Amino acid sequence: MQYSYHDLNHVYQGEIYGIQVFGAAAKLTWKIDDKKKWLRLQQLEIQTLERVEQHFNKINKSLPSVEWYGAYGKYKGRIDGAALGLLPWKLAMRFLYWGSKKSQPIYHRLKELALSDEDKQFFGYILAHEKSIEYFAKSELFNQKDSLIEVNRLLEAHK
């Protein structure tokens, strides 16, 4: 059994994309509080990309077209992030919520099909990080406090 190339690429590209999205959104958001929130999300994406690179190196997973996909993720991320930064907050949260929902079946599948305990743990983290972003967006939509609680928990746990 092998992992699907498409799924693994999604894990990698998703983080490159996320870093750009949240960075661009933070730049264009004028409210200080919202800017801080985007930057916190970006920190989680940076941490996650580091973990992805470490893990792929460890299990010797090379991603042949990584550069092309990386560039695509980068530019698409900047454009989408700029849009998120300019949209009204609630609408941006709606897009963020949909976006985070979209990747979850892939991360779920990878976790279920994990070839080792180590991989299972790793894909479990990938899924959890996406869920923490979904939790954030949902909490913001419903004006709940502590919307970043799950994001912060992951950042603290993997310092």
Ligand SMILES: [Fe+2]
């Ligand atoms: Fe991510």
